[in-house]
Amino acid sequence: MLLAYRLPREPSTPRSGLWRKLRRLGAAQVLDGLAALPLDARNREQLEWLADEVVEAGGEATIWVGELTSAAQERELARSMAEAVAADYRTLIADAEAARLEPPGRRRRTLGRLRRELRRIRSRDYFPPRERELAQQAVEELVALVEEPVG
Amino acid sequence: MRWATRRHCHVDRAACAWLIRRFLDPEAEFVFVDDPDEVPADATPFDMRGVELSHHGGDCSFETFLRRYELADPVLWEIAKVVHEADLADERYDAPEAPGLDVLLRGLSMVRDDEQLLALAGPLFDGLYEYRKRALLLGREPA
Helix, strand or coil: CEEEEECCCCCCHHHHHHHHHHHHHCCEEEECCEEECCCCHHHHHHHHHHHHHHHHCCCEEEEECCCCCCHHHHHHHHHHHHHHHHHHHHHHHHHHHHHCCCCHHHHHHHHHHHHHHHHHHHHCCCCCCCHHHHHHHHHHHHHHHHHCCCC | CEEEEECCCCHHHHHHHHHHHHHHCCCCEEEEECCHHHCCCCEEEECCCCCCECCECCECHHHHHHHHCCCCCHHHHHHHHHHHHHHHCCCCCCCCCHHHHHHHHHHHHHHCCHHHHHHHHHHHHHHHHHHHHHHHHHCCCCC
16 A cells, blocks of 8 residues: 655654654655555554644645556565565664673663564564564574573 | 444554543443444544544544543553554553553454454453552552
8 A cells, every 4th residue: 555645845843753654664665755565454544644644744645555567566665675674683683793792781671672673673574584583583592691690 | 422433443442432431421332434424423433534533643542532621630641651652653652561452452353343342441441540540659560
Protein backbone atom coordinates (compact mmCIF):
# COMPACT_ATOMS: atom_id res chain seq x y z
CA MET A 1 0.00 0.00 0.00
CA LEU A 2 1.09 3.54 -0.72
CA LEU A 3 0.87 6.84 1.07
CA ALA A 4 0.98 9.76 -1.35
CA TYR A 5 1.46 13.02 0.51
CA ARG A 6 2.43 16.63 0.22
CA LEU A 7 3.35 18.72 3.27
CA PRO A 8 4.07 22.44 3.44
CA ARG A 9 7.84 23.18 3.51
CA GLU A 10 7.44 25.09 6.76
CA PRO A 11 7.12 24.34 9.62
CA SER A 12 9.51 21.42 9.30
CA THR A 13 8.38 19.61 12.49
CA PRO A 14 5.46 17.68 10.88
CA ARG A 15 7.77 16.74 8.01
CA SER A 16 10.46 15.29 10.25
CA GLY A 17 7.83 13.69 12.51
CA LEU A 18 6.26 11.95 9.52
CA TRP A 19 9.64 10.83 8.24
CA ARG A 20 10.53 9.34 11.63
CA LYS A 21 7.20 7.49 11.89
CA LEU A 22 7.47 6.11 8.34
CA ARG A 23 10.96 4.92 9.09
CA ARG A 24 9.81 3.21 12.29
CA LEU A 25 7.15 1.34 10.29
CA GLY A 26 9.82 0.29 7.80
CA ALA A 27 8.29 2.11 4.83
CA ALA A 28 10.19 2.42 1.56
CA GLN A 29 10.40 5.97 0.24
CA VAL A 30 9.56 5.38 -3.43
CA LEU A 31 9.73 9.05 -4.38
CA ASP A 32 9.58 12.32 -2.52
CA GLY A 33 6.02 12.24 -1.16
CA LEU A 34 5.36 8.56 -1.89
CA ALA A 35 5.96 5.87 0.73
CA ALA A 36 5.26 2.14 0.39
CA LEU A 37 4.54 -0.58 2.97
CA PRO A 38 3.41 -4.20 2.70
CA LEU A 39 -0.37 -4.38 3.10
CA ASP A 40 -1.65 -5.71 6.41
CA ALA A 41 -4.24 -4.56 8.94
CA ARG A 42 -1.71 -2.87 11.22
CA ASN A 43 0.15 -1.00 8.48
CA ARG A 44 -3.11 0.09 6.94
CA GLU A 45 -4.34 1.57 10.20
CA GLN A 46 -1.00 3.23 10.95
CA LEU A 47 -0.82 4.77 7.46
CA GLU A 48 -4.37 6.07 7.83
CA TRP A 49 -3.44 7.87 11.04
CA LEU A 50 -0.36 9.31 9.34
CA ALA A 51 -2.50 10.51 6.43
CA ASP A 52 -4.77 12.29 8.93
CA GLU A 53 -1.75 13.90 10.58
CA VAL A 54 -0.55 15.20 7.21
CA VAL A 55 -3.98 16.73 6.57
CA GLU A 56 -4.07 18.24 10.09
CA ALA A 57 -0.67 19.81 9.38
CA GLY A 58 -2.11 21.57 6.34
CA GLY A 59 -0.96 19.04 3.74
CA GLU A 60 -2.64 16.56 1.44
CA ALA A 61 -2.55 12.77 1.73
CA THR A 62 -4.17 9.79 0.02
CA ILE A 63 -3.73 6.07 0.56
CA TRP A 64 -3.60 3.61 -2.28
CA VAL A 65 -3.46 -0.16 -2.57
CA GLY A 66 -1.34 -1.01 -5.55
CA GLU A 67 1.00 -3.46 -7.17
CA LEU A 68 3.99 -3.06 -9.42
CA THR A 69 3.43 -4.30 -12.95
CA SER A 70 7.06 -5.39 -13.20
CA ALA A 71 8.16 -8.40 -11.15
CA ALA A 72 11.77 -7.21 -11.42
CA GLN A 73 10.88 -3.84 -9.89
CA GLU A 74 8.94 -5.57 -7.15
CA ARG A 75 11.98 -7.70 -6.31
CA GLU A 76 14.11 -4.58 -6.34
CA LEU A 77 11.75 -2.81 -3.92
CA ALA A 78 11.78 -5.82 -1.56
CA ARG A 79 15.56 -5.97 -1.88
CA SER A 80 16.00 -2.30 -0.98
CA MET A 81 13.67 -2.70 2.04
CA ALA A 82 15.62 -5.80 3.14
CA GLU A 83 18.90 -3.91 2.70
CA ALA A 84 17.66 -1.05 4.90
CA VAL A 85 16.88 -3.38 7.82
CA ALA A 86 20.07 -5.38 7.14
CA ALA A 87 22.05 -2.17 7.72
CA ASP A 88 20.20 -1.65 11.03
CA TYR A 89 21.00 -5.23 12.04
CA ARG A 90 24.67 -4.71 11.16
CA THR A 91 24.85 -1.62 13.39
CA LEU A 92 23.31 -3.68 16.19
CA ILE A 93 25.80 -6.52 15.66
CA ALA A 94 28.72 -4.07 15.82
CA ASP A 95 27.30 -2.57 19.04
CA ALA A 96 26.92 -6.05 20.55
CA GLU A 97 30.51 -6.89 19.67
CA ALA A 98 31.79 -3.62 21.14
CA ALA A 99 29.81 -4.32 24.33
CA ARG A 100 31.88 -7.45 25.01
CA LEU A 101 34.72 -5.19 26.12
CA GLU A 102 32.57 -3.05 28.41
CA PRO A 103 32.67 -3.38 32.20
CA PRO A 104 29.93 -5.81 33.42
CA GLY A 105 27.48 -3.17 34.73
CA ARG A 106 27.58 -1.16 31.58
CA ARG A 107 27.44 -4.28 29.45
CA ARG A 108 24.20 -5.30 31.16
CA ARG A 109 22.63 -1.92 30.37
CA THR A 110 23.83 -2.13 26.78
CA LEU A 111 22.21 -5.56 26.52
CA GLY A 112 18.86 -4.10 27.60
CA ARG A 113 19.16 -1.38 24.97
CA LEU A 114 20.16 -3.83 22.23
CA ARG A 115 17.28 -6.19 23.04
CA ARG A 116 14.81 -3.32 22.65
CA GLU A 117 16.51 -2.23 19.45
CA LEU A 118 16.36 -5.78 18.08
CA ARG A 119 12.63 -5.91 18.78
CA ARG A 120 12.14 -2.58 17.02
CA ILE A 121 14.05 -3.67 13.93
CA ARG A 122 12.20 -7.00 13.77
CA SER A 123 8.85 -5.21 13.84
CA ARG A 124 9.72 -3.54 10.51
CA ASP A 125 11.52 -6.51 8.95
CA TYR A 126 9.16 -7.65 6.16
CA PHE A 127 11.77 -9.44 4.01
CA PRO A 128 14.18 -10.92 6.57
CA PRO A 129 17.81 -10.73 5.42
CA ARG A 130 20.61 -13.05 6.54
CA GLU A 131 21.65 -10.47 9.14
CA ARG A 132 18.49 -11.08 11.16
CA GLU A 133 19.77 -14.43 12.39
CA LEU A 134 23.25 -13.00 13.00
CA ALA A 135 21.85 -10.10 15.04
CA GLN A 136 19.80 -12.54 17.12
CA GLN A 137 22.96 -14.58 17.72
CA ALA A 138 25.04 -11.53 18.62
CA VAL A 139 22.50 -10.53 21.27
CA GLU A 140 22.26 -14.09 22.63
CA GLU A 141 26.05 -14.29 22.91
CA LEU A 142 26.00 -11.06 24.87
CA VAL A 143 23.30 -12.54 27.14
CA ALA A 144 25.57 -15.52 27.89
CA LEU A 145 28.40 -13.13 28.72
CA VAL A 146 26.25 -10.99 31.02
CA GLU A 147 24.92 -14.03 32.84
CA GLU A 148 28.37 -15.44 33.55
CA PRO A 149 29.24 -15.04 37.22
CA VAL A 150 31.65 -12.18 37.73
CA GLY A 151 35.12 -12.97 39.20
CA MET B 1 -26.17 6.37 24.53
CA ARG B 2 -24.87 4.67 21.42
CA TRP B 3 -21.22 4.82 20.42
CA ALA B 4 -19.76 3.63 17.14
CA THR B 5 -16.30 2.49 16.19
CA ARG B 6 -14.51 0.37 13.62
CA ARG B 7 -14.88 -3.40 13.67
CA HIS B 8 -11.97 -5.63 14.82
CA CYS B 9 -11.13 -3.62 17.92
CA HIS B 10 -7.61 -3.35 19.19
CA VAL B 11 -6.03 -1.71 22.21
CA ASP B 12 -7.02 1.94 21.63
CA ARG B 13 -10.68 1.15 20.94
CA ALA B 14 -10.86 -1.36 23.81
CA ALA B 15 -9.39 1.25 26.17
CA CYS B 16 -11.80 3.95 24.93
CA ALA B 17 -14.79 1.63 25.37
CA TRP B 18 -13.67 0.88 28.93
CA LEU B 19 -13.23 4.61 29.61
CA ILE B 20 -16.71 5.36 28.22
CA ARG B 21 -18.42 2.67 30.30
CA ARG B 22 -16.56 3.46 33.49
CA PHE B 23 -16.30 7.26 33.44
CA LEU B 24 -18.72 8.72 30.88
CA ASP B 25 -21.71 6.51 30.17
CA PRO B 26 -22.34 3.34 32.23
CA GLU B 27 -25.22 2.40 29.91
CA ALA B 28 -23.09 2.72 26.77
CA GLU B 29 -24.00 0.55 23.80
CA PHE B 30 -21.40 -0.07 21.11
CA VAL B 31 -21.94 -0.43 17.38
CA PHE B 32 -19.16 -1.77 15.13
CA VAL B 33 -18.91 -0.62 11.54
CA ASP B 34 -16.63 -1.20 8.55
CA ASP B 35 -16.76 2.32 7.18
CA PRO B 36 -17.39 5.79 8.68
CA ASP B 37 -20.40 6.09 6.33
CA GLU B 38 -22.15 3.29 8.22
CA VAL B 39 -22.22 5.08 11.58
CA PRO B 40 -25.88 5.32 12.72
CA ALA B 41 -27.18 8.89 13.04
CA ASP B 42 -27.78 8.58 16.81
CA ALA B 43 -24.32 7.14 17.59
CA THR B 44 -21.16 9.03 18.59
CA PRO B 45 -18.22 7.77 16.51
CA PHE B 46 -14.74 7.30 17.98
CA ASP B 47 -11.32 6.06 16.84
CA MET B 48 -12.25 6.49 13.18
CA ARG B 49 -10.72 8.71 10.54
CA GLY B 50 -12.17 12.17 10.30
CA VAL B 51 -14.11 12.22 13.59
CA GLU B 52 -13.50 14.41 16.63
CA LEU B 53 -12.89 11.58 19.14
CA SER B 54 -9.96 10.08 17.28
CA HIS B 55 -6.26 10.54 16.68
CA HIS B 56 -5.23 14.20 16.72
CA GLY B 57 -1.86 15.90 16.76
CA GLY B 58 -0.04 12.64 17.42
CA ASP B 59 -2.42 11.68 20.27
CA CYS B 60 -4.22 8.34 20.18
CA SER B 61 -8.01 8.31 20.64
CA PHE B 62 -7.80 7.48 24.35
CA GLU B 63 -5.76 10.65 24.92
CA THR B 64 -8.24 12.64 22.84
CA PHE B 65 -11.10 11.39 25.08
CA LEU B 66 -9.21 12.53 28.19
CA ARG B 67 -8.69 15.98 26.68
CA ARG B 68 -12.18 16.46 25.21
CA TYR B 69 -13.96 15.34 28.39
CA GLU B 70 -11.41 17.09 30.61
CA LEU B 71 -10.71 13.95 32.62
CA ALA B 72 -7.77 15.16 34.67
CA ASP B 73 -7.38 11.98 36.79
CA PRO B 74 -3.59 11.38 36.80
CA VAL B 75 -4.14 7.62 36.88
CA LEU B 76 -5.98 7.84 33.55
CA TRP B 77 -3.03 9.72 32.09
CA GLU B 78 -0.73 6.93 33.28
CA ILE B 79 -2.95 4.47 31.41
CA ALA B 80 -2.96 6.81 28.40
CA LYS B 81 0.82 6.45 28.14
CA VAL B 82 0.52 2.67 28.04
CA VAL B 83 -2.33 2.73 25.50
CA HIS B 84 -0.49 5.26 23.32
CA GLU B 85 2.66 3.13 23.16
CA ALA B 86 0.70 -0.12 22.69
CA ASP B 87 -1.17 1.50 19.80
CA LEU B 88 1.50 3.65 18.16
CA ALA B 89 4.87 2.55 19.61
CA ASP B 90 6.35 5.92 18.64
CA GLU B 91 8.29 6.18 21.91
CA ARG B 92 6.68 9.41 22.97
CA TYR B 93 6.40 7.81 26.41
CA ASP B 94 8.35 5.23 28.36
CA ALA B 95 5.75 2.50 28.91
CA PRO B 96 7.31 -0.93 29.33
CA GLU B 97 3.84 -2.50 29.80
CA ALA B 98 2.81 -1.49 26.30
CA PRO B 99 4.25 -4.34 24.19
CA GLY B 100 2.66 -6.85 26.60
CA LEU B 101 -0.74 -5.18 26.49
CA ASP B 102 -0.53 -5.00 22.70
CA VAL B 103 0.11 -8.74 22.42
CA LEU B 104 -2.60 -9.67 24.95
CA LEU B 105 -5.29 -7.67 23.17
CA ARG B 106 -4.13 -8.65 19.69
CA GLY B 107 -4.29 -12.29 20.75
CA LEU B 108 -7.74 -11.86 22.34
CA SER B 109 -9.02 -10.24 19.13
CA MET B 110 -8.03 -13.43 17.28
CA VAL B 111 -10.25 -15.66 19.42
CA ARG B 112 -13.15 -13.39 20.40
CA ASP B 113 -15.53 -11.05 18.59
CA ASP B 114 -15.63 -7.33 19.34
CA GLU B 115 -18.44 -7.50 21.92
CA GLN B 116 -16.63 -10.23 23.88
CA LEU B 117 -13.28 -8.51 23.48
CA LEU B 118 -14.61 -5.35 25.14
CA ALA B 119 -16.24 -7.44 27.89
CA LEU B 120 -12.91 -9.19 28.63
CA ALA B 121 -10.79 -6.06 28.30
CA GLY B 122 -12.94 -4.26 30.89
CA PRO B 123 -11.59 -6.07 33.99
CA LEU B 124 -8.09 -5.91 32.48
CA PHE B 125 -8.25 -2.11 32.38
CA ASP B 126 -9.93 -2.02 35.81
CA GLY B 127 -6.88 -3.90 37.09
CA LEU B 128 -4.44 -1.67 35.27
CA TYR B 129 -6.21 1.36 36.75
CA GLU B 130 -5.99 -0.06 40.28
CA TYR B 131 -2.34 -0.98 39.85
CA ARG B 132 -1.38 2.44 38.47
CA LYS B 133 -3.41 4.15 41.22
CA ARG B 134 -1.56 2.26 43.96
CA ALA B 135 1.77 2.93 42.24
CA LEU B 136 0.98 6.64 42.17
CA LEU B 137 -0.01 6.67 45.86
CA LEU B 138 2.98 4.60 46.95
CA GLY B 139 5.48 6.36 44.73
CA ARG B 140 6.76 2.96 43.62
CA GLU B 141 5.46 -0.19 41.94
CA PRO B 142 3.04 -2.01 44.30
CA ALA B 143 3.95 -5.59 45.23
